[in-house]
Amino acid sequence: MTDQITMRLSRSLVPTLKETPAEAQIASHRLMLRAGLVRQTASGIYAWLPAGWRVLQNIARIVREEQDAIGAQDMLMPTIQSADLWRTSGRYDAYGPEMLRLKDRHERDLLYGPTNEEMITDIFRQSVKSYRELPQMLYHIQWKFRDEVRPRFGVMRGREFLMKDAYSFDLDYAGAVISYRKMMLAYMRTFQRLGVKAIPMEAESGPIGGNLSHEFIILAPTGESQVWYDAAFESMDFSSGRFSHESESDLDRFFTQMTTPYAATDEKHDEAAWAKVAEKREGRGIEVGHIFYFGTKYSDPMELRIAAPDGTQVSPHMGSYGIGVSRLVGALIEAFHDDAGIKWPDSVAPFKAAILNLKQGDAACNRICEDLYAKFAGHALYDDREERAGVKFNDADLMGHPWQIIVGPRGAAAGTVELKRRATGERQELSIDAALARIG
RNA sequence: CGGGGCGUGGCGCAGCCUGGUAGCGCGCGUGUUUUGGGUACACGAGGCCGCCGGUUCGAGUCCGGCCGCCCCGACCA
Numbered sequence: 001m002t003d004q005i006t007m008r009l010s011r012s013l014v015p016t017l018k019e020t021p022a023e024a025q026i027a028s029h030r031l032m033l034r035a036g037l038v039r040q041t042a043s044g045i046y047a048w049l050p051a052g053w054r055v056l057q058n059i060a061r062i063v064r065e066e067q068d069a070i071g072a073q074d075m076l077m078p079t080i081q082s083a084d085l086w087r088t089s090g091r092y093d094a095y096g097p098e099m100l101r102l103k104d105r106h107e108r109d110l111l112y113g114p115t116n117e118e119m120i121t122d123i124f125r126q127s128v129k130s131y132r133e134l135p136q137m138l139y140h141i142q143w144k145f146r147d148e149v150r151p152r153f154g155v156m157r158g159r160e161f162l163m164k165d166a167y168s169f170d171l172d173y174a175g176a177v178i179s180y181r182k183m184m185l186a187y188m189r190t191f192q193r194l195g196v197k198a199i200p201m202e203a204e205s206g207p208i209g210g211n212l213s214h215e216f217i218i219l220a221p222t223g224e225s226q227v228w229y230d231a232a233f234e235s236m237d238f239s240s241g242r243f244s245h246e247s248e249s250d251l252d253r254f255f256t257q258m259t260t261p262y263a264a265t266d267e268k269h270d271e272a273a274w275a276k277v278a279e280k281r282e283g284r285g286i287e288v289g290h291i292f293y294f295g296t297k298y299s300d301p302m303e304l305r306i307a308a309p310d311g312t313q314v315s316p317h318m319g320s321y322g323i324g325v326s327r328l329v330g331a332l333i334e335a336f337h338d339d340a341g342i343k344w345p346d347s348v349a350p351f352k353a354a355i356l357n358l359k360q361g362d363a364a365c366n367r368i369c370e371d372l373y374a375k376f377a378g379h380a381l382y383d384d385r386e387e388r389a390g391v392k393f394n395d396a397d398l399m400g401h402p403w404q405i406i407v408g409p410r411g412a413a414a415g416t417v418e419l420k421r422r423a424t425g426e427r428q429e430l431s432i433d434a435a436l437a438r439i440g
Numbered sequence: 441c442g443g444g445g446c447g448u449g450g451c452g453c454a455g456c457c458u459g460g461u462a463g464c465g466c467g468c469g470u471g472u473u474u475u476g477g478g479u480a481c482a483c484g485a486g487g488c489c490g491c492c493g494g495u496u497c498g499a500g501u502c503c504g505g506c507c508g509c510c511c512c513g514a515c516c517a
Binding site: 019156163323395408 | 441446450451452453465466467474475476477478479508509510511513514515516517
């Protein structure tokens with residue numbers, strides 16, 4: 001997404017910190033601050049610096065591609081909404097202090113949207129009139145605001161956050177179930193591409209009932225809640241092709257596979273059912289997504305009516321599907337880090353590789369680094385600072401680039417570089433071409 | 441929202457109890473040094489001590505109010 005931009009560290013705003021700012025408690029928050037990804041501008045509100053912004057965009061790109069793949073339509077709704085719209089569903093009064101309420105110069109009530117069900121329902125009803133136009137799924141990736149009483153954990157529980165919200169419209173319950181399953185498939189593919197193990201766990205479905213509400217939990221040792229699950233989840237593969245979102249029987253097979261093995265957070269944990277699980281796994285988890293079917297909760301009161309095949313007017317069955325995009329940045333770091341810093345999965349890393357020039361000014365080192373830098377065309381960060389080798393090693397480990405290409409005078413003379421894989425710590429001495437080939 | 445705590449150069453902190461010329465480490469600048477895991481030395485720049493008011497000859501320090509931020513809990517994507 002940011003392919004054209006190249007970066008030389010000496011002239012980049014990537015302010016790494018040797019010491020941890022006092023406010024940061026958990027690992028991801030500390031590391032995001034130390035690696036120069038974000039800066040807090042107010043309680044629970046963050047500015048995304050260049051490297052952090054690249055990560056956020058990488059995650060958003062993958063989310064978007066998988067939403068598109070199941071036929072959801074990308075759009076963008078505003079952050080500021082009118083209170084009147086929310087009065088039509090009754091939620092303006094129901095929502096409570098988490099909703100940030102504003103007034104414009106004419107004293108009209110506005111709000112900074114915490115979610116968009118009312119808005120999408122309103123937009124949809126203005127132009128969709130017939131069952132022939134269903135089903136449809138729409139989504140957007142937008143900043144939202146919830147005035148949390150107590151923001152914490154950095155970006156994982158901020159007040160302003162980037163969220164993917166999708167909404168489905170179907171003629172009836174049976175159709176809504178298909179949309180729901182498609183979305184679950186898209187989610188599993190999304191998390192797989194992000195490099196994490198995510199498990200759908202049944203969640204409170206509210207007054208609607210049924211089993212159509214799932215939370216997606218990423219496994220991370222420092223997660224916020226305790227989770228119990230069947231080891232069967234560990235070997236599942238959702239690469240496209242294994243299940244078609246266009247085949248009802250595939251979706252059925254997929255949904256059964258996802259929801260049959262045991263998986264629960266502490267809220268829904270059932271000791272009796274757990275006792276029957278053959279291969280038990282326990283761990284900590286972070287919720288990064290939530291999908292649910294809510295029927296006609298909005299279409300009814302907001303009078304979204306559609307002509308059914310028999311000519312009657314019916315309220316479409318809806319569902320909504322969220323992924324916490326900015327929260328995922330923190331969650332991924334919780335899942336992938338060590339004492340030295342972040343260990344980005346390849347798919348979301350701000351840069352594929354860092355080029356470490358261990359002897360700035362040395363003719364051979366400079367030449368090799370410049371050459372590599374040009375060849376990466378935007379995918380590598382070149383540490384061209386006048387710093388000691390140790391500083392560069394430490395910062396590279398901190399920032400978590402999947403690969404480090406270490407260029408020092410020793411190897412330069414022989415035409416070799418050292419390639420380090422951040423995730424495993426494995427290093428090897430290679431020719432420049434071999435190193436490039438290895439990184440791909 | 442209940443409970444606790446903190447605001448002092450960019451970052452981490454001391455100083456406040458017991459008022460008297462604002463300090464330390466890191467970072468930053470210059471020079472020398474070092475040259476494959478945060479090198480060493482020297483010199484230097486940088487602070488309305490969160491804000492407003494009060495007490496006092498004198499306030500970073502004492503008193504009052506306000507603002508901001510963090511932690512535990514309840515709550516939450």
